[in-house]
Amino acid sequence: MLLSSAFFKLNRAPLLLGVSCLLFYITFAYNLIRTDYTKLIMLYAALFFLFYKLVQILKHNISLLTWIAFGFRAVFILAIPNLSQDFYRFIWDGQMTLIGFNPYLTTPDYQMSLGILSGFPNQIELYEGMGPLNSSHFTNYPPINQFCFVLANLFPGQSILSSVIGLRLLIITADFGTLYFGKKLLKKLHIPAHNIFWYILNPFIIIELTGNLHFEGVMIFFLIWSLYLLYSDKWQWAAVVLALSISVKLIPLIFLPLFFKWFTSTPISSEILDDKKDSSLWLRMTKLISFYTIVVITTLLLFAPFYSPEFINNYAQTVGLWFQNFEFNASIYYIAREVGYLFRGYNEIAIIGKITPIIVVLFVLIMTFFRKNKTTIELITAMLLVLSFYYFTTTTVHPWYVATLLILSIFTKYKFPLVWSCVIILSYLAYINLNKADKSENLWVIGLEYVIVYGVFIWEVFIKKSHSPISSKRWIL
Template sequence: MLLNSAFFKLNRIPLLLTVSCFIFYTAFAYNLVRTDYTKLIMLYAILFFLFYKLVQILKHNVSLLTWIAFGFRAVFIFAIPNLSQDFYRFIWDGQITLIGLNPYLTTPDFQMGLGILSGFPNQMELYEGMGPLNASHFTNYPPINQFCFVLANLFPGQSILSSVIGLRLLIIAADFGTLYFGKKLLEKLNIPAHNIFWYILNPFIIIELTGNLHFEGVMIFFLIWSLYLLYVGKWQWAAVVLALSISVKLIPLIFLPLFFQWFTSTSLNTGIQDNKKDVSLWHKMTKLISFYAIILVTTLLLFAPFYASEFINNYAQTVALWFQNFEFNASIYYVAREIGYLFRGYNEIAIIGKITPIIVVLFILIITFFRKNKTTVELFTAMLLALSFYYFTATTVHPWYVATLLILSVFTKYKFPLVWSFVIILSYLAYINLNKADKSENLWIIGLEYAIVYGVFIWEVFIKKTTSSNKL
């Protein structure tokens, strides 16, 4: 009793903050409608403040922060996502695979047009829940993601909720893995281990991944595991695990050129720093090529079970939509679009969407060959800058995309992704006029979001760096 009394006395503020978070997360999970914008913003802002204070106060108690982080996730176990409808398509794809069909070959619209599929529970609810946009397109989720969808549908029960619980448990398990390998890598890099909680305990991550069931969390787990393996010298296994990450979400493909200096630097960086200065460039290039080859072969093997003559065309067609059809929460693209309207007046995405991938590739090549990326921290920083540039120029930036930036920033000196993880909630207000005559995004709100993000980004990357250099 005395021990319990002393514990509560010493930790009364963290306990108060934790209990408050549980209450607000419960309200967020079970008593929030997406269109209740005032409540959405208020709950998120309060949770973000409480999270920030918890990490500040308990940064030396990693064990307690871990229990708290996964306790918050447990709040969402029985909740149906309220900010995204993508999970309906996840469950649909898993059910399609379970009845023996290839999810890449037909759309839900086509499948429903054939009539109700036998042995397929909740077809109408899933079809109506995913919405007409999702139902009219081929799936773009890679094979490991599809495997997760199948596993989720094997969770006991025939309801949508049972599949939701299955999806959620997989994402929570991935967060455990990210915490484990992320903490180990931070310790090896002599970076404070509590930095991982800017990701793990962040309400943005808890709400968007555990709550709304986005699989960036699983992709990030494999990415951090791969980078840990690379650091400790197991580069062959790092390649295999990186292929698993790519096979959840394609976004890690953008990082592949950035490994060039890691493998070809003077001090061979394929593992814990060895000092084999005399290792030939040919030997290093052979390892780099082997690294890429393992990734390519593993990825192809993972896609192989789904291969059919129509597969490549269908998949490429769906991926291309993100560059040339969809527009949401963009920044530089919207400015370029407005400039283009002055000359052409319509369909700017068809033109800009073809140019921006080329610009992104050129930027990544510049970082690859002209920026120092030899150490692990430099590699993380290069990844962060490359992905940030891609999102800054993208036509579509959904809130959960920022999760990858956030985990990369944990290993660097930059905090603009943490700021973005807070202001990204403004993107949910983009269609605040949805029930009015104006159905377009509110560009003032998007402008406010990016004014804050770009302000912090410019300060950290350019102004702060220059100021520090002048002091030296």
């Protein structure tokens, strides 16, 4: 009893913060409608403030922070996502595979036009839940993601909730895998281990991944595991695990060129080499080529079970939609679109959507060949800047996309992704218009989000001269 009393006295503040967070998360999970914008913003703002204070106060108590992170996620176990309907498509794809259909070959619209399939639980509910935009397109989720959808549908029970619980348990498991390898990598890089909780405890991550069931969390787990293996000089396994990351979400493909300098440059003293290593250029080039070969072959093998001529066409068509059809929460693209309207007045995405990928590729090549990416921190910083550039220029930035920026940032001196994870909630207000007949995005809301993000970004990357307290030359852009 005395020990319990002493514990509560010593931890009164964090316990109060934790209980407050728990109550807010319960409200968020079970008593929030997406269109209740005032409640949404107030809950999120309160959770973000409490999270920030929790990490500040408990940064030396990793064990307690870990238990708190688990507790917050456990709140959502029985909740149906209330900010996204993508999970209906996840369950649909998993059921298609389970009854022997290739999910890449038909759209839900086409499948429903053929009639109800036997052995497909909740088919009508899933179809109606995913909405017309999702049901009219071929699936764009890579094979490991599809495997997760199948596993989730094997969770005991025939209801949509049982599949939701299956999806959620997979994502929570991946988060704690990220916590495990993220802490190990931070320690090896001599960065405070509590930095990982700017990701793990962040309400943005808990709500978008655990709550709304977005599989960026699984992709990030494999990415961080791969980077840890790479640092540990297990580059062959790093390549395999990176391929797994790509096979959850394609976004890590953008990082592949950045490994060039890491493999081909002679590492500096902070990246200690084994005495048996040959640092010759020939051996380093051989390693680089082997690394890329393993990544490509593993990725192709993972896609192989779904292969058919129709699959290639359908998948390419679906991926292309993200560049030339969809618009949401963009920044530079919206400015370019408005300029284009002055000259042409219509369908600017068809033109700009073809140009921006070229600009992104050029930026990636510049970061590959004209920037030092010799150390792990330099490599991760390059990844962060490349992905930021892509999101700044793309036509579509869904809130959960920022998760990858956030995890990369904890290994660098940059904090703008943490700020973005706070203000990204504004993107859910994009369709608040005084004129309810106007279904277009409210660009004032989007503008406010990006003024804050770009302001911090420009300050950190181009203006700020001081370095982190952990600083060394490794932290220089």
